[in-house]
Amino acid sequence: MKVVQWVLAVVGAIALAAVLGGLFIPSGFRVERSVQIEAPADRIYDYVVEPRKWKDWSVWTRRDPQMRIVYSGPPFGMGARWSWDSRQEGSGSMEFTRVEPNHRVEYALSLPEFNLRSTGAITMEPSGKGTRVTWTNLGDTGGNPLKHYLAAAMDRMVGPDFEQGLANLKALAEKP
Numbered sequence: 001m002k003v004v005q006w007v008l009a010v011v012g013a014i015a016l017a018a019v020l021g022g023l024f025i026p027s028g029f030r031v032e033r034s035v036q037i038e039a040p041a042d043r044i045y046d047y048v049v050e051p052r053k054w055k056d057w058s059v060w061t062r063r064d065p066q067m068r069i070v071y072s073g074p075p076f077g078m079g080a081r082w083s084w085d086s087r088q089e090g091s092g093s094m095e096f097t098r099v100e101p102n103h104r105v106e107y108a109l110s111l112p113e114f115n116l117r118s119t120g121a122i123t124m125e126p127s128g129k130g131t132r133v134t135w136t137n138l139g140d141t142g143g144n145p146l147k148h149y150l151a152a153a154m155d156r157m158v159g160p161d162f163e164q165g166l167a168n169l170k171a172l173a174e175k176p
Contacts, residue, residue, distance in 0.1 A: 007160075025148035031137045033162040038130040039173040041102040047169055048105050048122050049096070050076040057168035059161045064088040065110050109137070114150070116141065133169065135162045 017164070022033040037044055047053045051071055055061040067086040073095070083093035090113050097119070098106040106121040118139030124133045137158065141147035 023145045025152050027141045027148050029151040029154040031158045035132040035166040035170050037173050041124040041131045044124050044173045045102045051080050051082040059164040060089045066084045
């Protein structure tokens with residue numbers, strides 16, 4: 001009986017330490033990656049501002065070609081929206097909330113499986129003979145201290161996908 005009590009005490013102490021540790025981790029996160037693309041901003045913008053074209057460069061749709069995607073709203077620009085459902089990549093929705101032609105596309109992202117909402121942008125700035133493209137995503141995991149661990153890991157989890165997506169976008173935009 002003492003062994004059971006000891007095990008329960010250790011498990012309780014670990015759980016308490018995890019909760020208390022989470023209180024000291026910020027709930028907010030920021031993921032940002034950039035790439036230099038040797039193409040004009042208008043060519044890149046065309047791939048970004050139209051949701052249907054994201055499947056041509058997004059890493060998530062490439063990992064799951066069977067992903068079910070439903071588009072709604074206008075076909076491109078502000079208000080364009082899509083939602084997806086995938087066994088491998090989960091489900092979610094995205095809507096363009098602000099668009100500056102050939103410069104910036106802002107979006108709102110919802111991932112209901114994680115009860116997570118975030119905002120982001122893809123910006124295009126002239127740079128040398130090409131365009132500097134930056135993809136940013138910001139969010140907050142809320143008050144649950146255990147979710148703060150998710151916020152702390154977000155850059156490591158999503159950053160490589162942003163890098164690969166930008167590399168795919170670069171390859172498309174730089175094609176002659």
